[in-house]
Structures are given as C-alpha cells and as structure tokens.
Amino acid sequence: MRDYIQHGRQIPVFWLGFQRQSDKSNIWGYEDEAMSAVRMEGSALPIIHGKPEEVFD
Structure with missing residues (x-):
C-alpha cells in the first residue's frame, strides 16, 4: 500500500490470494x-491493477 500512496503504483491482482501451481x-x-x-471485489x-479473469483460470 505504501507504493500506491506514495507513488501511485498499483498492486497486481494476482497478489490477492496467490495461487499454487501444484x-x-x-x-x-x-x-x-x-x-x-x-478477487472480483478487490479488482x-x-x-x-488487472482483472482476475486475465490472471486466474
């Protein structure tokens, strides 16, 4: 959140509940x-930044 507040850098949507590969x-x-x-509400x-449907399947 610090980077968003200070610099306007958004958090990638994939940070919302990282998905395990396995x-x-x-x-x-x-x-x-x-x-x-x-993910939908957070996005x-x-x-x-981003949309869940572009990252998660």
Whole structure:
C-alpha cells in the first residue's frame, strides 16, 4: 500500500490470494468461490491493477 500512496503504483491482482501451481488452490486457504469473490471485489478498488479473469483460470 505504501507504493500506491506514495507513488501511485498499483498492486497486481494476482497478489490477492496467490495461487499454487501444484493444485491451483490459494495460499489463504479460501474455498474457490470465496477467493473468486475476494478477487472480483478487490479488482474494483483503484489500488488493484488487472482483472482476475486475465490472471486466474
């Protein structure tokens, strides 16, 4: 958040619940539907850059 406040640098959307390569689960332990909701709502914030559908499958 510091970089956004000081310099306007947005946080990449993939930082919202990093996805494991092995089984596509997320590091926060959220169920798929809950993590999808977090990513969709988070991507609407001006601090977040990108759209979940462009990063996660």
